[in-house]
Amino acid sequence: MGYEAEDLQKFGKEQFDAAAAATTSFTKSLQAIATETADYSKKSFESSTAFVEKLLGAKSYESAIQIQTDYWKNSCAGFVAEATKLSELYSSLAKEAFKPIETALAKVQAAKN
Incomplete structure (x- = not known):
């Protein structure tokens, strides 16, 4: 089976x-991750x-501890949420990057059959 010039083009x-x-x-995808x-x-x-x-406005030691505790809870929850979001963006990036390769391989497989 030969290839025609038009097929190659x-x-x-x-x-x-x-x-x-x-x-x-x-x-x-990279722009979305950077943003x-x-x-x-x-x-x-x-x-x-x-x-x-x-913290500077805290009136007592107990108040300062509560402010610090709330801050760390919120910070940890925010970090976990952000890490999850970035993980999804990177996963999407990988899928999109390999999609053309998958399409090309499917075409090669189809051409063999």
Whole structure:
């Protein structure tokens, strides 16, 4: 079974289109990750600043302990939520990055049959 020049051109164009789509998707995913990380950093900084202000305004030792306990609980919960969100974004990034490869492999398998 021989390949025609037109078939090779079509195959080359499909590969180029797949690579371009993968690059676009990859870039969008990285931008989403960078934006999410920057937003979390900003929120974390604002939360830390508010914590220090509350702590400096504490009227008693018990109040300071409660402020600190609340801050750490909220910080830990926020970190876990952010880690989960980033994990999902990275997972999505990996899936999108390999999608063109999966499509190309499926086409090769289909061509063999």
